[in-house]
Amino acid sequence: xxxxxxxxxxxxxxxxxxxxxxxxxxxxxxxxxxxxxxxxxxxxxxxxxxxxxxxxxxxxxxxxxxxxxxxxxxxxxxxxxxxxxxxxxxxxxxxxxxxxxxxxxxxxxxxxxxxxxxxxxxxxxxxxxxxxxxxxxxxxxxxxxxxxxxxxxxxxxxxxxxxxxxxxxxxxxxxxxxxxxxxxxxxxxxxxxxxxxxxxxxxxxxxxxxxxxxxxxxxxxxxxxxxxxxxxxxxxxxxxxxxxxxxxxxxxxxxxxxxxxxxxxxxxxxxxxxxxxxxxxxxxxxxxxxxxxxxxxxxxxxxxxxxxxxxxxxxxxxxxxxxxxxxxxxxxxxxxxxxxxxxxxxxxxxxxxxxxxxxxxxxxxxxxxxxxxxxxxxxxxxxxxxxxxxxxxxxxxxxxxxxxxxxxxxxxxxxxxxxxxxxx
Numbered sequence: 479x480x481x482x483x484x485x486x487x488x489x490x491x492x493x494x495x496x497x498x499x500x501x502x503x504x505x506x507x508x509x510x511x512x513x514x515x516x517x518x519x520x521x522x523x524x525x526x527x528x529x530x531x532x533x534x535x536x537x538x539x540x541x542x543x544x545x546x547x548x549x550x551x552x553x554x555x556x557x558x559x560x561x562x563x564x565x566x567x568x569x570x571x572x573x574x575x576x577x578x579x580x581x582x583x584x585x586x587x588x589x590x591x592x593x594x595x596x597x598x599x600x601x602x603x604x605x606x607x608x609x610x611x612x613x614x615x616x617x618x619x620x621x622x623x624x625x626x627x628x629x630x631x632x633x634x635x636x637x638x639x640x641x642x643x644x645x646x647x648x649x650x651x652x653x654x655x656x657x658x659x660x661x662x663x664x665x666x667x668x669x670x671x672x673x674x675x676x677x678x679x680x681x682x683x684x685x686x687x688x689x690x691x692x693x694x695x696x697x698x699x700x701x702x703x704x705x706x707x708x709x710x711x712x713x714x715x716x717x718x719x720x721x722x723x724x725x726x727x728x729x730x731x732x733x734x735x736x737x738x739x740x741x742x743x744x745x746x747x748x749x750x751x752x753x754x755x756x757x758x759x760x761x762x763x764x765x766x767x768x769x770x771x772x773x774x775x776x777x778x779x780x781x782x783x784x785x786x787x788x789x790x791x792x793x794x795x796x797x798x799x800x801x802x803x804x805x806x807x808x809x810x811x812x813x814x815x816x817x818x819x820x821x822x823x824x825x826x827x828x829x830x831x832x833x834x835x836x837x838x839x840x841x842x843x844x845x846x847x848x849x850x851x852x853x854x855x856x857x858x859x860x861x862x863x864x865x866x867x868x869x870x871x872x873x874x875x876x877x878x879x880x881x882x883x884x885x886x887x888x889x890x891x892x893x894x895x896x897x898x899x900x901x902x
Contacts (some may be wrong), residue, residue, distance in 0.1 A: 480524055482898050483816040490817040490891045492698050497820050497884070500876035501684050502755075504622040509749045514743035522707070522736045528719035533714065539749055540690055543658075544665040544673070548699035549692045551742065555654045555676025557735035558689035559587040559624070561671040561705040562650050564730075565691075565698045568593050570845070572621040577607035579825065580626040582834035584652055589837055592873060593621070594846050597829055597856055602865040603780050603796070604885035605825060609637035613645075615858075627656035627666055627877050629825070629872060630790040631781045632699045635661045635669050650674060655791035657683045662784050667692050672702070677745060682791055682875055683752050704728075706735040736757075738893035744838040759790045759878035762885050763804060766793075766878075769889030775801045779870070794825075795892070801868055802899040809902050810895060817891035822873045828863035830856050 481487030514532055522533045531550050540548035554557050568574060570592035576584045579600045588595040598611040605628045612623055623642055625633045642649045649670030653659070657675060659666045667673025672695075677688035689703070691702050703711035709732045710724035717723045763778070770776040779794035802810045807824040814822045829835045837847040847855075877884060895902075 480894075482813055482895065484813045486611065489819060490894060491887045492820055493819050495819075495887075497881040498876050500874070500879075501679065501745070501748070502751070502879070507744060510743045510747040511740065514739050517739070519531055520739050521895045522739065523722070523724055525720050526717045526723050528717070530717070531723050532739045532746060533737050534723065534783065536737075536742045536749070537690065539746065539781060540675075542750075543690060543749065544667055544692050546665075546668050546673075546692045546694050548694065549690055550702045551705060551737040552689045552735040553737050553741075554687055554735070555674065555678060555689040556583040556587060557706065558674035558676065558691045558803065559583055559650070559652065560590060561735060562674050562691055563587060563591045563593070563622070564705050565672060565701040566622060566648050566650075568621050573619040575607075575612055575615050575619060575620060575623045577611075577624075577628075578828040578830055578860050579605045579628060579866060580652070580829065581654070581826065581836050582829065582832065583654075585640060585835055588624070589843050589846065590742050592846060594619075594851050595855055596620070597858075598858045599858065599862045600628075600866060602862040602869075603861070604631045604633070605779070605794075605866045605870070606631060606648050606682055607631035607638070609634055609641045612638065612641050616645055616647075620645065620647055620867065622650055624650045624652055625670070626652040626654075627659060627789075629655060629792040629794045630788055631779050631794075632656060632661055632666055632780060632788065635666070636784065639669055640788075654678075654681065654689075656789045658682065658787065660786040661782075661788040663786050666789075666851050668694065669882075671695060672698060674725065677741070680791075680874060682755065682789055683745065685737075685745040688737050688741045688745060690862065700728050704730050705732040708732050708734050735865050755879065756787065756789065759875060760788075762878045762880060762882070763790060763793065765882050765885040766888055767861060767901055769886060770795065770892075773889060773893055773896075775896065783834075790875045790878060792825075792874060793878060794870050794872045796870055801896060802902070805899055805902045807868055807871065810899070813895045813899075813902055814871065814891050815895060818887060820873065820877060822871050823869050825870055825872060828860050828867065830860055830863075 483489035654676035
């Protein structure tokens with residue numbers, strides 16, 4: 479076997495062999511975006527031309543896609559989490575349980591509403607929060623749990639819903655990495671009081687930036703509308719040309735987190751493509767998983783049997799401890815990346831080791847981020863998260879929009895790096 483590409487050897491895949499690009503668009507996307515542009519109504523708060531805003535049409539379409547009656551779009555996934563917490567009236571004196579393996583947004587939004595994030599460990603195989611970890615972290619101050627469906631799998635919704643129902647607390651599902659995933663035939667995001675989504679550039683459904691909150695609770699729906707639009711919501715009557723599609727209600731004070739009409743236009747084009755892309759990724763992932771099984775030592779991130787459809791945001795390859803000797807996962811990822819001319823990486827650092835979680839750098843968090851608060855938030859061990867990170871490599875979902883050859887090249891790259899890992 480040749481020298482590793484990392485050290486100047488011939489790579490498994492040549493630089494000329496392009497990987498699928500992301501995001502994907504065509505002339506239909508351009509037409510939708512140009513139509514939004516030419517409408518001169520680039521924001522929901524601008525006078526209507528007599529037609530329903532693209533933002534509102536997107537919200538209706540995304541609600542239907544997820545099988546719920548209500549959806550409100552927002553400008554970012556972080557805003558979706560923020561207004562979800564505010565809709566549940568979570569604030570100072572409250573605690574919210576969040577997983578340690580996630581982007582910083584679930585923790586930072588809890589801090590932004592004045593509550594204390596209680597960061598708990600995750601399952602070492604899936605990286606997802608567990609019912610047991612939630613139960614162990616409950617206190618009389620606990621008001622909610624944020625469950626993150628991570629990478630390419632779904633957290634144990636059966637066990638988690640039992641725990642939150644017994645405890646009498648609320649469940650928020652962070653589905654930023656799980657658009658279209660289904661648990662027992664039901665869309666994720668519909669098991670909690672609210673489901674929060676991101677449409678950031680890398681997500682499987684993207685408008686560049688953007689987000690959404692879904693719910694089946696009409697009261698929460700009215701609150702979320704106002705929380706994201708400065709205390710305004712959609713009017714009950716049809717909008718006429720020159721009229722406004724937001725009316726001042728003031729039942730709850732809000733901020734401005736509205737999605738632009740340009741982003742909504744792109745998302746209206748992208749949403750009908752999503753299921754076809756899911757199907758394509760699954761076909762290519764099946765080829766990859768057959769190859770991983772033949773190699774031994776490797777496998778996908780486990781998916782619970784209750785999952786009827788997964789949503790692959792970051793495909794995760796799990797490997798047995800010692801597969802690459804004592805070489806750190808980051809070095810292994812660098813070697814695989816060099817063989818494929820495509821980025822692989824370990825999962826993000828768990829939050830207790832992340833530079834992104836530094837509440838002490840903002841005065842506004844001082845009332846909650848006291849020494850006692852910090853101990854309550856992070857005063858536990860995170861062996862599951864450390865093991866998950868040390869034995870997992872991930873890559874972006876766009877690579878699975880290729881074909882059989884791409885999947886086979888990934889297997890060949892892993893095989894080569896394993897064989898030559900003593901040289902890393």
